[in-house]
Amino acid sequence: MSKDIKEQPAAENPEKLHQLKVTKPETWAAGIPGVAAAFADILEETGALRGPGALFKMNQKDGFDCSSCAWPDPDDDRSPIAEYCENGAKALAEEATTKKLTSQFFVENAVADLAKLDDMEIGKKGRIAQPVYLPKGATHYQPISWPDAFKKIADYLNSLASPNEAAFYTSGRTSNEASFIYQLFIREYGTNNLPDCSNMCHESTSVALAEVIGIGKGTVTLNDFYDTDVIIIMGQNPGTNHPRMLTALEKAKKKGAKIIAVNPLHEAGLMAFKNPQTAKGIMGISTQLADLYLQVQINGDMALLKAIEKLLYDFEQQEPGQVFDREFIEKSTTGYEEFIAGVKNFDVTALCAAAGVPVDKVVEAAEMLRHKSRIIICWAMGITQQKNGVDTVKEIVNLTLLKGSIGKAGAGLCPVRGHSNVQGNRTMMIFDKPKKKQLDKLKEVFGFEPPREPGLDVVESIKAMQEGKLKMFFAMGGNFLSATPDTTFTAEAMRKLKLSVHVSTKLNRSHLVHGEEAIILPTLARSDKDVINGQDQFISCENSMGVVQMSKGILEPVSEDLLNETQIVCELAKATLGSRSVVDWDKYADSYDAVRDVIGKVIPGFENYNQRVRLPGGFYLPNAPREGKFETEQFKDKAPFTITELPSQTMADDEYMMTTIRSHDQFNTTIYGMDDRYRGIHNERRVIFMNPKDIAKAGFVQGDKVDLFNYYDNIERVARLFVIVPYDIPERNTATYYPEGNVLIPINSVALRSNTPTSKLVFIKIRKHEVVF
Incomplete structure (x- = not known):
């Protein structure tokens, strides 16, 4: 980098630390605090x-x-x-x-x-x-x-x-x-x-959904959450990013719904909710949210979805017509035979290993879906900001098509948008x-x-x-x-x-x-x-x-x-x-x-x-898939099944996968404070969450100061002066807050076909911090 650029005003947060205090992460969200x-x-x-x-x-x-x-x-x-x-x-x-x-x-x-x-x-x-x-x-x-x-x-x-x-x-x-x-x-x-x-953010969603259901938006309403059997939440942390969703999840639970959480980190807002507007919540009594927590490794979602599809296929062979919605598949989809020919050959054990989730947990998830069709699948940046983000969204759609979980009450696709009118901007032709x-x-x-x-x-x-x-x-x-x-x-x-x-x-x-x-x-x-x-x-x-x-x-x-x-x-x-x-x-x-x-x-x-x-309360915009009607550029009246490939992820022995996340004290790039109390972080943002086994294996200890490096395209990118914090995250997986971690996200590392930066998967190396003069 040239000298004149170095002397420009700082493009990043200053490389300085505060007085970090680490406490035990919370197991519930909201409440009186x-x-x-x-x-x-x-x-x-x-x-x-x-x-x-x-x-x-x-x-x-x-x-x-x-x-x-x-x-x-x-x-x-x-x-x-x-x-x-x-x-x-x-x-x-x-x-x-x-x-x-x-x-x-x-x-x-x-x-x-x-x-x-x-x-x-x-x-x-x-x-x-x-x-x-x-x-x-x-x-x-x-x-x-x-x-x-x-x-x-x-x-x-x-x-x-x-x-x-x-x-x-x-x-x-x-x-x-x-x-x-x-x-x-x-x-x-x-x-x-x-x-x-x-x-x-959701460009991968917009591209994928437009191609397979004819509209780049979700298909559910809020009332569907109150009339569903199973809610799957993938690559999303509602407790921090969409806290009012917790009220809807609580109401769904009271009506008998089951919740499957899929996330590399154990997040308080997926585990339990203390509703401060109820007597129970004020007294500190929480509502359990996730009935099953599948702790995938970063970008293990595609493998997980394929494993569940294979298990459901096996169940369908045992009970023909009782697991898959054959009537819906025949009437409203295309490409089923080609798709299912691939599913037959899936290896559940290998897929679970790729997902980083034990086989018995994935079987439990498939059993929860086995005889249900009122299924809602929610997702956010953990899905879309991956190189294969478009295909992973299409795989989510594949699962809903198998189950007939679209175009009916209590079922459908729920991409949870970030900023409050980002969806309206696109509707208004900001594109x-x-x-x-x-x-x-x-x-x-x-x-x-x-x-x-x-x-x-x-x-x-x-x-x-x-x-x-x-x-x-x-x-x-x-x-x-x-x-x-x-x-x-x-x-x-x-x-x-x-x-x-x-x-x-x-x-x-x-x-x-x-x-x-x-x-x-x-x-x-x-x-x-x-x-x-x-x-x-x-x-x-x-x-x-x-x-x-x-x-x-x-x-x-x-x-x-x-x-x-x-x-x-x-x-x-x-x-x-x-x-x-x-x-x-x-x-x-x-x-x-x-x-x-x-x-x-x-x-x-x-x-x-x-x-x-x-x-x-305003009005609803037209949404044909919400009514079971599909019209894409390629197909009329039918939603296509998509054949996708499993992403291949290889790392050097000294490399880790890194995802960027928000703290609880921020919204997008607006920083409200220096705490992230759900994860037990107080008065600091320059932290890297690591699995305790990885910390020990690399010869580090909690509190060590380190520098983070990315070498995509043979260019060295450095994020200096981060503090190691042990956390419940899969081995070889790490997490940092953004924007502090954004310097490591390569400009050329983008999702295929949506061109979304791959902020949720960056390969990094971690070294002891060196003071640079």
Whole structure:
């Protein structure tokens, strides 16, 4: 790496340790400690009235949507006390804070000095209160007016040799209305370079499901959880990542459902739940969740699924027609004979060894499924962020097709999305590879010819920056640098940009690792009042199960110099496109209703949008597989079985598999605190979880300081100064938190066909820490 790059502001968290304390991991989640932690953050950031008052409106039918995870709200009655979780409350505390960054803050703090802080310290500084600009060669951001900011960005966009020299990123926080207007501007400008956070999380799901069931979304509703027999949770940690799911699991258990947990780490939120809204939970009595815990090794899920399929096939031979749903297979699927010919030859013992799960445990799982068809399979990043992520999702579908567990009450596929409107962004055409019929509809409604060639996704955008093909990067929310892989490579790429622009609520590391020039445009948060022409407005979001509902903020914004995201896009479109635009941007800037009216003309399922979104609880989007109807590009009316290959994983004797995980004190790249109490980690994030046998075999002991290395593509990547913590994780498996571990994820290690970074499987070497001067 060149000298000038080394002297740039830090792209990673500082290599320093705190006073780590390790306690015994918890065996249950939530309870009174969760309530206490949530209110502590709220009170510290917002005071006694502002934040607590907003909590009672969060996720209510007449309130605002949580900016954290995408778990759905109940269709019927919602808790009047707390329709939110601990992490939702922490997310509200972050955005409802009374701390704000004025021009004086940026005068007093150089970019390089801010970069020396860790991510939590950067985020805790407060809300950005006005637009700021970093000139070429400058050390400090300085105030800029909105008109001047829009003109500068527009001038850059109009100076490019091609619209394809710019990329426009979107985070999951962006509303349906802003997302639609954003993609409309970008496509009228002339590019499909629309990388988004889906590229890094559930893209494998979207690709796989679109090919086998005809839609890139799940098929269940929340009510299906209350009418099911078996729930399988794979590669997901609901206690930390989707805590409100625990309430649904508890309700399912009370109605007799069994739960199978599949995860390399023993996670508290999969074992038991103390519901703080019940007398039992308040008294400290927990509900057991997982009836069976299958502790697979990292990426052992495909082998596990194949082993279960072979056992079910054997059961079917013993009881013809009693295990497989023959009627469903005949009527609604294709390719069964070819698929089952392969299943016949599976070796259960070898597959269980590849999965890392004892044969008797897998047999127990198959027995739980043997005579059941009301089966829900949930999954998240542990499945999708693997090289074979697309095929593993297809294997999940294979299992549901064998059992007829799709298109009926209490059964189906449940990919659990991360950010709260990431699914809505894609529905609103935030996608680098739009379908022809979508572009045709844009042309029909608006009268301009949208670009037809595929654009760049996240990984492709980073490479294009590195190669000098991208000159400008515009981010609608998010913390792009900290969310993406190969941190050193990505930071170097971003520094080659001519201009980087971020629409943000709070400061993050992506503002500090920038192009030659940089601009930050401050915007409203979900909980903020959005007032246009004296009228309180509302936006809308889509949750993980396809429900679109309104979200109306109630808090006074911390600054009068903030615009909502739709206004920002419309003003930028006017400044950039001028008289050559055929879109009435002023109309959309002034009225979300006008935006929703035109969405109803362009996006299927949004007819009468304005009327339906005002119904309490919103409305469901069409979902044909939910009703047992399948139509893919290759097959009509039938879902195909897929023949997949078992992944081959080989390691050198001194190598380990590493997965990146969240702590309980974070959501995506937002760090709320330094604790991960469910796993027994306090006041530290630079830890690596290892199996005790591996620690001893390598000659380490608990508390040793180590450096982590990855050598993919013969490039040395180093994450320095981590502390070893023994944990219940399979041998040769390790885990680190992200973004601290992201530097080890190779830019070229991606899931086949979805191009998702393989954040859940990185091969590393571990050595004693060396001090580098």
